[in-house]
Amino acid sequence: MNSYQRGRSCVTYAISETWIENYELYINGKIREPPGPINNHSLKEQLKKREVPKNTYAVNELLWKFLHKLYGGGPEITYTEKAESITNTMNELDKISDTHTNDTLTRSTGYDSVRSSILDVQKNFRCNADDFIKPIRLSNPSFYCYQNSCLQALLSINQLVDHVAEGKYKSLASKGTIKFWPAFAEVVHASVNREALFSPKKIKKLSVGRFSPSEQQDAHEFLTFLLSGMQDEINLPQPPKRIEFKNSSTSWAFYKRYNLSMVNQLFAGQFNSKVTCKGCHNETVTFDPFLDLQLPIISEKTAKLDDCLEAFQLEEEIIDLYQCQKCKSTQKATKKLEIERYPKILNIQLKRFQTYPKKQKILGMVEFPIQEWKIKP
Numbered sequence: 001m002n003s004y005q006r007g008r009s010c011v012t013y014a015i016s017e018t019w020i021e022n023y024e025l026y027i028n029g030k031i032r033e034p035p036g037p038i039n040n041h042s043l044k045e046q047l048k049k050r051e052v053p054k055n056t057y058a059v060n061e062l063l064w065k066f067l068h069k070l071y072g073g074g075p076e077i078t079y080t081e082k083a084e085s086i087t088n089t090m091n092e093l094d095k096i097s098d099t100h101t102n103d104t105l106t107r108s109t110g111y112d113s114v115r116s117s118i119l120d121v122q123k124n125f126r127c128n129a130d131d132f133i134k135p136i137r138l139s140n141p142s143f144y145c146y147q148n149s150c151l152q153a154l155l156s157i158n159q160l161v162d163h164v165a166e167g168k169y170k171s172l173a174s175k176g177t178i179k180f181w182p183a184f185a186e187v188v189h190a191s192v193n194r195e196a197l198f199s200p201k202k203i204k205k206l207s208v209g210r211f212s213p214s215e216q217q218d219a220h221e222f223l224t225f226l227l228s229g230m231q232d233e234i235n236l237p238q239p240p241k242r243i244e245f246k247n248s249s250t251s252w253a254f255y256k257r258y259n260l261s262m263v264n265q266l267f268a269g270q271f272n273s274k275v276t277c278k279g280c281h282n283e284t285v286t287f288d289p290f291l292d293l294q295l296p297i298i299s300e301k302t303a304k305l306d307d308c309l310e311a312f313q314l315e316e317e318i319i320d321l322y323q324c325q326k327c328k329s330t331q332k333a334t335k336k337l338e339i340e341r342y343p344k345i346l347n348i349q350l351k352r353f354q355t356y357p358k359k360q361k362i363l364g365m366v367e368f369p370i371q372e373w374k375i376k377p
């Protein structure tokens with residue numbers, strides 16, 4: 001800490017405690033695996049919530065540059081303070097941190113009074129990366145645009161990126177060898193490390209049996225393939241019998257008990273499906289989870305996304321006759337599907353290909369809001 005000089009403004013770098021602890025274990029020969037890229041995403045999240053980052057180590061610029069060059073990662077989080085107060089704080093730290101071998105590495109956890117004096121400079125904290133992960137350059141040797149576009153979209157979901165970057169999926173995986181999460185993790189690490197050009201080899205290897213590399217493929221089909229693979233590696237075996245629940249909350253709680261993956265946490269929503277018997281007007285309501293919505297395109301010209309969503313939830317006549325449990329007879333009936341619960345991330349497929357009454361592609365455009373979508377209740 002001697003590099004700080006009085007009268008100058010100094011920059012200190014924050015690194016998450018978890019990463020530093022792994023680094024120390026590795027350096028001391030207690031674990032064989034190197035710590036991987038520096039992971040400050042939890043600190044970034046705390047800053048976004050306007051909280052002072054907890055459980056951090058403070059390092060000087062030299063050490064930050066050394067570790068970052070060696071391991072990559074980020075984002076870079078700094079704070080600036082007048083040199084005088086930093087020097088005082090560091091003098092205090094020197095007194096109590098003499099057990100540490102590296103004098104440029106100062107443990108803040110456990111030394112609450114000192115930590116608060118260091119970190120009581122919230123207004124000076126800066127996260128030097130953008131608020132979201134930027135798209136990265138993904139190689140496309142043949143027809144991989146359908147895969148790359150899905151991967152770029154997934155990389156824009158902070159919660160998913162953080163979950164993978166921090167390796168949290170590893171402790172949730174209950175089924176031995178997993179392939180889908182490590183394959184996606186390869187892309188996340190390339191993104192976090194801002195690699196210049198990246199080829200998602202593991203993803204390509206996984207998809208080759210299903211999607212021929214010499215043909216164009218459907219992006220939504222690939223996304224479903226990837227997300228299904230990821231959820232299957234984490235979720236518990238599903239109950240053998242379908243259970244009907246009387247209300248949406250108990251049905252939802254039951255679903256969440258078996259479906260633990262981050263994919264489900266982010267993408268799963270809930271339908272409310274109501275069937276009405278035209279004979280006795282009895283209504284039967286069931287609740288079902290969904291991971292995406294397949295919306296109709298309602299105009300040959302231009303439609304709004306809201307209108308597609310509304311059309312999706314319109315009441316429709318059931319083509320086959322309905323066996324009513326109330327009036328114990330075969331009747332005509334109507335069905336109305338509504339969204340009971342929206343997911344955090346809504347995955348929408350627009351149904352551009354119509355098969356009934358005739359096979360055709362619908363060329364109409366769909367307008368959708370980019371900034372804020374206020375969903376009609």
Ligand SMILES: [Zn+2]
Pocket residue numbers: 277278279280281282324325326327328329331
């Ligand atoms: Zn009936």
